[in-house]
Amino acid sequence: MLPDEIISEILSPALKVSEELFSDTSDVSPFSNYTPSTSDYLLVCKDWLRVATPLLYSVVVFRSKAQANALQQVLKASPEFGRFIKKLRVEGGFGAAMLTILKSAPHIRDLFISLSIYSSDGTGGLCKGLHLVNPHRIILVDPHRIFGYPDVGLYFDLSPWLTKATEFSQLLAQTQVHTVTFNSSFSDIPQWITTFYTIPSLKVLEFQRPLDEKLVSKIESDPQLKKLAKYKRIYKQTHVEPDIAPSLNPFFVPMQFASEETRETVWKRVLFFVMYTEEMRSPTFKFSRRPSDLYPSRIPILCVSKYFHRLALPYLFESLHLSYHMDITGLAQLLEKAPHLGSCIRRIFTAGIPTTSSIYKQAILVVFRHAPSLEVLAPAGDRLQHACAYDSIDITIELFDELGKVAGHSMQELSVSLPDTEVPLSSLERFTLLRVLDIGGFGLRGEDLRGKPPSNVLNTVQELRIRETSVVEFFANTRLDSLRTLVLTPVYSRIQTFEYLVQVHGEKLHHLTLGRLHGFQVFDFCPNLTNIKLLDRDDLKPLAPHSPHYARVKISSPNLPKNDDPEEVEATFHMYPNLREIELQYLTWPTTELTTGFTRRGISKSNAVLLAESLLLKNIKVLNEKGRYWSTRLKIEKQPRKVA
Structure with a gap:
C-alpha cells in the first residue's frame, strides 16, 4: 500500500x-x-x-x-x-x-x-x-x-x-x-x-x-x-549570439581518445539536428533559402573544419525542396562539377516548377541523372489532407525514362504527371521498390493488356493515387498484389471506369479515398475496408452496403450527412455493426451552452452535438477536424409534468 x-x-x-x-x-x-x-x-x-x-x-x-x-x-x-x-x-x-x-x-x-x-x-x-x-x-x-x-x-x-x-x-x-x-x-x-x-x-x-x-x-x-x-515587456525578436565561455584548455580535443568510429557516430548525430535534417524530410516543411532565427543558415556548419564538412555535407543534399524560387540550374551545374554529391540525394519535393521552360527541363534532367539513390519525388505540402490540390511535377517521357534508369531500383514514392504521353511498360518495370505511386495524365492503354494475364508491373505499390481517367483502365488490368490504399480524387467524367477499378481491387483495399462516385456502393466490393474518406459533400446513405459490413471501419466526410436527423443517420449507419469513428472534416464543436452571434450555434442547438450524443449510445465516436470527439455533457433532467 x-x-x-x-x-x-x-x-x-x-x-x-x-x-x-x-x-x-x-x-x-x-x-x-x-x-x-x-x-x-x-x-x-x-x-x-x-x-x-x-x-x-x-x-x-x-x-x-x-x-x-x-x-x-x-x-x-x-x-x-x-x-x-x-x-x-x-x-x-x-x-x-x-x-x-x-x-x-x-x-x-x-x-x-x-x-x-x-x-x-x-x-x-x-x-x-x-x-x-x-x-x-x-x-x-x-x-x-x-x-x-x-x-x-x-x-x-x-x-x-x-x-x-x-x-x-x-x-x-x-x-x-x-x-x-x-x-x-x-x-x-x-x-x-x-x-x-x-x-x-x-x-x-x-x-x-x-x-x-x-x-x-x-x-x-x-x-x-x-x-x-x-508585467512583462514586449521584446523585439533579434538574433542573439550565445555567450559561450572560452575553454579552460585551449588544446582540448573532444573525444580525443575515442575510436574514429565512435567519434563519427557522435558527431553525425549532433550534425543531424544542427542541419535540421528531420524537418527537411517532411514535404510540409516551409523551407526558405533565407536564414531565420528559427532555422539559421546551414552553410557555416560546413565551414567549421574539413571533418565537419565531410560529415555534414550528406545532410545538406539529403532532402531538396525545389521551387520556382530555387536556382535549379545552379544545382544542376553543381552536380555536374561534383557528381558524388548526387548520391546524397534521397528526397526531392517540388512546388511550382515551370516545366514548360526548356532550361528547367534540362536542369531537372541533369538532377535526375545524378541522383542514383533517390527514394522520394513528391509535391510539397500536405497531399493527404488536400488530396485534390496536387502540385506534382509534369515531366516528359525522356525525364521519366531517365528517372527509371538511374533511380528505379531505389525509388519508393513517386508523384508525377506525364501529359499526352504514352509510357511503355518497360519504363514502369524499372521501379522495383515503389510503395507509393501518385500518377496522372499519361497514355497507357489498358486494351493492350486485355486477353492477357494481369501484368506484374508495379506489383510492390501499396498506395495508389489516381487523378486522371486515362490511367484507370491500365491499373484495372494490373495485378497490384500489394495494394492496400487507393485514392481517387474528384473527377466528374467516366465515373464507371473508377467503379470498375474498385471492383477489381476491392478485396485488397483497407483504405479508400473517394471523390464523387454518385452513390457507388463500395463496401459491397471492399469487405476488408477499415477507413473510407470522402472528399465530396455527397450523402452517405447511397454508399451503404446491401449486406452488413463487419470490418471495424472509420468513415471520414467533409460534413454532416444531408439528412442530419439522428434517427435517419442511425438508420444509414445500421449496416456498419463495427463502425467506431466518424470524422467530420469541417466540423468545429460549439464552445458555449447557448446560441451566440448571428450564425453560430451553441451546444443546445447544434445538430452535430445531437448526432454525436445519439451515436455515443451505440459506442460510435464523432470526431471534428482536429480529431477531438464529443463527450456528453451534464444535463438538467426534465421533471415529468404533474397530472392534476
Whole structure:
C-alpha cells in the first residue's frame, strides 16, 4: 500500500488545473475542449477516492447550469466538500445553485467571473452569494471588455467604457482584494487605475499582456504604481549570439581518445539536428533559402573544419525542396562539377516548377541523372489532407525514362504527371521498390493488356493515387498484389471506369479515398475496408452496403450527412455493426451552452452535438477536424409534468 502523500503526487498532474488555464481570459474558454471527465480517477478504488477528492474540488470550473446544479446536490449531501474549493471559475449565471455553492465554499482564494451571461441565465444566486466569499484575487471578464479596457476601434464611443471602468474600480476599492488582473491591451495607463492605490490590502496590479517600453517608462515614473505593478515587456525578436565561455584548455580535443568510429557516430548525430535534417524530410516543411532565427543558415556548419564538412555535407543534399524560387540550374551545374554529391540525394519535393521552360527541363534532367539513390519525388505540402490540390511535377517521357534508369531500383514514392504521353511498360518495370505511386495524365492503354494475364508491373505499390481517367483502365488490368490504399480524387467524367477499378481491387483495399462516385456502393466490393474518406459533400446513405459490413471501419466526410436527423443517420449507419469513428472534416464543436452571434450555434442547438450524443449510445465516436470527439455533457433532467 502506498502512503497517501505518494498517491497524491501521482494523481496531481491529472487532476490539478494549472494557473495558466484557470486565469485564461481568451475569447474561447480553454475549458471548452472535449476530454473525458477527470472524476473517473476517483472510481478506481477507495484509496484513490479518498486522496483524489480534495484535488478534484480544489479548482472548480462551471460552464453550464447542469454542472452547477450537480455540485449543489453534492454539497447538500456532503457540505464538507465545499471546504476543499480554493479556486472558482464561473462562466455564466447558473441560477440559484450558485448561492448554495458560495455558502458552502468559505476558503475561496481565487475567483474568476465571466460577465458573458445569457438573458435566460439567472444571476440571483451569484449576486446574493458574492458577499459570502472573501477572495484574495478576482478576475472579471466582460464580453465588451469594460474592465479589461482594450482598443475598441475608432468607431466606438469610449466614454461609456471609461465611466463604467471608473465606477467599478471605486467599488473594488472598498473590498479586501489582494490582486487585480488586467486582461487587455493598453495604449496608455488610464487615470482610473490610481483608484486602486487606496486599497490597503492590495499587493499586486497584474498586466497579463506584455507592455511596450512607453508604458513601462510610465509605470517606472509612478512610485505607487511601480510598487504594485507586475508585467512583462514586449521584446523585439533579434538574433542573439550565445555567450559561450572560452575553454579552460585551449588544446582540448573532444573525444580525443575515442575510436574514429565512435567519434563519427557522435558527431553525425549532433550534425543531424544542427542541419535540421528531420524537418527537411517532411514535404510540409516551409523551407526558405533565407536564414531565420528559427532555422539559421546551414552553410557555416560546413565551414567549421574539413571533418565537419565531410560529415555534414550528406545532410545538406539529403532532402531538396525545389521551387520556382530555387536556382535549379545552379544545382544542376553543381552536380555536374561534383557528381558524388548526387548520391546524397534521397528526397526531392517540388512546388511550382515551370516545366514548360526548356532550361528547367534540362536542369531537372541533369538532377535526375545524378541522383542514383533517390527514394522520394513528391509535391510539397500536405497531399493527404488536400488530396485534390496536387502540385506534382509534369515531366516528359525522356525525364521519366531517365528517372527509371538511374533511380528505379531505389525509388519508393513517386508523384508525377506525364501529359499526352504514352509510357511503355518497360519504363514502369524499372521501379522495383515503389510503395507509393501518385500518377496522372499519361497514355497507357489498358486494351493492350486485355486477353492477357494481369501484368506484374508495379506489383510492390501499396498506395495508389489516381487523378486522371486515362490511367484507370491500365491499373484495372494490373495485378497490384500489394495494394492496400487507393485514392481517387474528384473527377466528374467516366465515373464507371473508377467503379470498375474498385471492383477489381476491392478485396485488397483497407483504405479508400473517394471523390464523387454518385452513390457507388463500395463496401459491397471492399469487405476488408477499415477507413473510407470522402472528399465530396455527397450523402452517405447511397454508399451503404446491401449486406452488413463487419470490418471495424472509420468513415471520414467533409460534413454532416444531408439528412442530419439522428434517427435517419442511425438508420444509414445500421449496416456498419463495427463502425467506431466518424470524422467530420469541417466540423468545429460549439464552445458555449447557448446560441451566440448571428450564425453560430451553441451546444443546445447544434445538430452535430445531437448526432454525436445519439451515436455515443451505440459506442460510435464523432470526431471534428482536429480529431477531438464529443463527450456528453451534464444535463438538467426534465421533471415529468404533474397530472392534476
